[in-house]
Amino acid sequence: MNNETIKILIADDEARMRALVRDYLRVKGYQVLEAENGAEALSVFEREPDIALVLLDVMMPELDGFETLKELRRISEVPVLMLTARSEERDELRGFSLGADEYIAKPFSPKVLMARVEAVLKRTAANPEGIVLETAGIRLDERAHEVSVDGKNIDLSFKEFELLRYFLENKGIALSREKILNHVWNYDYFGDARTIDTHVKKLRAKMGEKGAYIRTIWGMGYKFEPEEA
Template sequence: MNNLKILVVDDESRMRKLVRDFLVKNGFDVIEAGDGVEALDIFFENKDIALIILDVMMPKMDGWQVCKEIREYSKVPIIMLTAKTEERDELQGFELGVDEYISKPFSPKILVARVEAILRRSGKDMQESIIQAGGIVLNETAHTVTIDGKFLELSYKEFELLAFFIQNKGIALSREKILNNVWNYDYFGDARTIDTHVKKLRGKLGEKGNLIKTIWGMGYKFEE
């Protein structure tokens, strides 16, 4: 797991230093943020953050809001730190998609063990999984997309949609099949809602957007 990047977010510098020292000692790279706004800026600037350790009570933007914003785009593992121990706070964290919940004070060694366990479960300690087609390079482990070496900003669903297209290149895919695989549930309603997402994805891909072909009356096909 060496060199995986961890974002530590806490408004207390002593707490950040404590966590950072133990993580660095165990082979991790650490980036620090002192408030929620700074945390979001750092997260969206760095495409290779493997896990976030996030304090709840912070100025400018609390941990709950930071978690909610990140979950709009990414499933990066998140560990929440809080001085509160109420059950409703834990439930709120899990509803927002928190992977682990640790109450202060805590043992730094236990925190590092939790970090390593979560990274093992999420597969972050495994070799990077990279797929590419038509000049588009998609790193499924780091959740990044590059075209001609330049990073492309995609939402979480746009990334999953592009990955599904590339994994099934040359195969005609119905809108229903795309929805069921990318959204992971049976979709009840107008399946043409997928058209909106494809339109946005094509726009972000620029000239590469032409690789996503429309099959009239059915769906789409990614074709080099």
Template sequence: MDALKILMVDDEARMRKLVRDFLSVKGFRVVEAGDGEEALDVFFAQKDIDLVILDVMMPKMNGWQVLKEIRQYSRVPVIMLTARSEESDELQGFDLGADEYISKPFSPKILVARVEAILRRSGTAASDTIEIGGIRIDRGAHEVSVDGKPVELSFKEFELLTYFAENQGQALSREKILNNVWNYDYYGDARTIDTHVKKLRSKLRDKGDYIKTIWGMGYRFTPEHEDKDAKEQKDAKGAAAGRTD
């Protein structure tokens, strides 16, 4: 299997070299770009980029503009790097389709671990699908459909929905979701989950109601047929109790 290719975009040569060195040790191929325009040229010319690490503040074209352009054509995972750590910046990144958001300065080892986690979860076999309550999740193709109609999800929304589907009916705390979906020492606020859940519910249309809020704790994913089964079991128990009285 060929080494996975990562595009590292930053106007600081020192930062590009630091990240490239750490990723290369792990067996990744790294290509570089020093500004937004060069990043798009490399991305569309090579066509086999598996993940993009993208700085926000750059000359010629900033990271938000680059991300917006990439998202018109590709769902490739994108990790945003920024020297700012304001919540509004983070939310803007997620709105535009970013999958991870890391503030500078950061640990290169943690960045590498985030890269590995994203690529590991996106590399599931193409035949591995989940069909539940009218939702079909193709983990290999990274595609979701609702009642046969395709739904466009960001990488992190896809991971969140997959995690919910794999753990249907279970009460999932925000901490547990962070640990399993955001992976490896995620330092973000639990509000990140609520933001993604809100967007996911909207994109799933009426199936968004499957994601139940457990106040003060987290969420439970309960497809329609499970709700019916639970009701039928409850009614059956009630009927049995009535016959024994």
């Protein structure tokens, strides 16, 4: 699919922000539609149901981003990238629980946003129904953004979710910290690769006994080795 055939809806009450994002999207060849509040975004989507991606600001009048997403999910599974000036983990979890596909905090680099847009479009094109990964009682549902261990749901932050998905996709493979950083944090992180250790520690704790399946490879990184039933 050529970019010229892809429609993206921007819903943000700040005209300046819409213009900035619109210009970058158009440079990439995408068709761009705009809405200045949640109610207008829903109206635009009803008129243009072939929209491929929605960029949805959280803080908007009439209907905020969360309420707009809730209503949108009643009629469509279109990919949604949430834009927010707040970066609290509880807001991320709320967005994902309502069906958001990605989350990006303001202020952001336009290049980072474009990378996120392209990643979401590529992922949904390859997996239009979303993917479900399961092994040894661990189940990860990408579309619902849910993880369960032995049937019990666990709440993960966005990076913990992405980290677990990367482990599940590379079962039995030793992964260096640098490789994990490149695939999970990629374009939006600059800093010490040891941040991975902190996220792995939290992920293991949330997974209970099965957190032990994430094994440390001393001096290198980690390997996900589940004990299959």
